[in-house]
Amino acid sequence: MAEPARKTTAEVRQLSKDAKFDTIGVVMASTQRRDKKGSPYWTITVMDETGSLEGRVWSNGVWKDVRDGGSTDVDPLTSDLAKGMNGRSLGLRGQVSEFNDKLQYNFNIVYFVDQEKYPPHEFVQRSPIPVETLLKGLDEILGQCGELEAFVRSVLESDGIRRDFESFPAAVSHHHAYTAGLLEHTISVARNAVATADASIASGYPVDRGIVAAGALLHDLGKLDAYRLSPMPQMTVPGTVIDHVALGYARFDRLAEAFGLEERLRLALGHILISHHGSKEFGSPALPATPEAMIVSSADELDFRLYCWKNAVDQLDDDSDGITDFSYSAGRRFWKWRE
Ligand SMILES: [Fe+2]
Ligand SMILES: [Fe+2]
Incomplete structure (x- = not known):
């Protein structure tokens, strides 16, 4: 046979x-x-x-x-x-x-x-975007962090964070649950956030784009403690019982202290990390209260939804009507509009 x-x-x-x-x-x-x-x-x-x-x-x-x-x-x-x-x-x-x-x-x-x-x-499934392309994207965003560039670079160079960023998933399921998924998600969030910051500035809102870029790059820092690849994405014990929002803030606070980050920047960035899930119901103890935090939080949610849409429409048959199966992660059916 x-x-x-x-x-x-x-x-x-x-x-x-x-x-x-x-x-x-x-x-x-x-x-x-x-x-x-x-x-x-x-x-x-x-x-x-x-x-x-x-x-x-x-x-x-x-x-x-x-x-x-x-x-x-x-x-x-x-x-x-x-x-x-x-x-x-x-x-x-x-x-x-x-x-x-x-x-x-x-x-x-x-x-x-x-x-x-x-x-x-x-x-193990990996990001469809080559890691070199993702790292180039990371460098571009780093260059937009303004007075926070030195601090964000020091974070990436500490504790093997850059190396972990190159391989970590962004989730165990739901979105970007594969090798380098965290880097792919982080760069997409940062690009959207910086573009929104520029659009908001053009519309007359005072927004600090350096804080937006740095906050977007660090928003999911806690995922480095919350997940591991073994070899599939898995949740760690601290990830389960503390969650990445609090874990990220704790790691950020330690690194900011060691770097000697100025108090006003420390608070502005820390606020983005702790509020990025947008509501208490979704795990943020404080709601986004600055333009920078509102921008990062909405860019995070947008990237999550866009990922869920793409993942759902990729499963559609060619002769389907474009309506996807129900996405439990996003709480809706999606639609692939065709001409
Ligand atoms: Fe998050
Ligand atoms: Fe995120």
């Missing part, structure tokens, strides 16, 4: 009903349940650099250990390989089927692969 050529998860998601596929990814989540007849089945979500794919392994699925080049049968109910699959690379061979008018992915063969030959970190 001819084996289907290996596909990325993005390529598998483009396949039509009945198509066969073979893919490898790192397991983000796996759960075992029982169907109505009491037979076990598994739901497995794998990720690769192009995205993720969720599918089912029914009780007639075949599980194989191919790590040493051979092919040994594995009993998924007793094997440690199956119990410990999360965070490890896994091969999946299957077929697209349809259920309730929706495509569904059945994994007929699950194969445990050599983790050195297929290192899990190589399958």
